[in-house]
Amino acid sequence: MRITNRTSSIIVAAALVLTLGVNSVRAGNPHAFPAYHNGNIVSLTLNTNAQSGNEEAIANKIAIPLYFVPGQDIHHVISIAPGAAGYSPFWAIYVVTVNDPSVLPLTSEADIQSAADAGAVTVSGPVGYALCPAVSR
Numbered sequence: 001m002r003i004t005n006r007t008s009s010i011i012v013a014a015a016l017v018l019t020l021g022v023n024s025v026r027a028g029n030p031h032a033f034p035a036y037h038n039g040n041i042v043s044l045t046l047n048t049n050a051q052s053g054n055e056e057a058i059a060n061k062i063a064i065p066l067y068f069v070p071g072q073d074i075h076h077v078i079s080i081a082p083g084a085a086g087y088s089p090f091w092a093i094y095v096v097t098v099n100d101p102s103v104l105p106l107t108s109e110a111d112i113q114s115a116a117d118a119g120a121v122t123v124s125g126p127v128g129y130a131l132c133p134a135v136s137r
Contacts, residue, residue: 032044034076036076037081038081039107039108042081044076044132062088062090063088064080064088065091066079067109067123071101071104072105077111078109082133089134090130091132093125093128093130094125094127095127096122097124099120100120
């Protein structure tokens with residue numbers, strides 16, 4: 001079986017979400033990691049204490065895009081910052097497969113959309129959902 005870049009990216013994204021969740025539980029406190037928003041850096045905090053049977057159903061209705069971009073120093077790009085209209089701490093995770101590394105770094109949703117329109121990246125997803133409140137750094 002041949003594994004494509006898209007499949008590899010989805011596997012990496014799923015592993016990332018699981019790793020963050022396991023590390024947060026093991027440490028007894030949430031794990032923070034950086035993300036880009038419109039060229040600025042914010043911090044996402046994975047909340048593993050808010051797991052419920054309805055979480056995915058809720059997230060599916062109110063989740064906003066969080067892009068996972070392998071190959072750049074900060075792997076995450078969020079679409080809406082806290083305090084902005086439409087912000088939600090629930091994220092629908094999309095994987096960005098980079099076809100042309102010259103477009104890196106991608107630091108905003110607009111960058112990702114422009115690169116996708118040009119064929120420089122391929123966006124897949126959502127591959128999962130996460131509860132990760134964002135805070136300014």
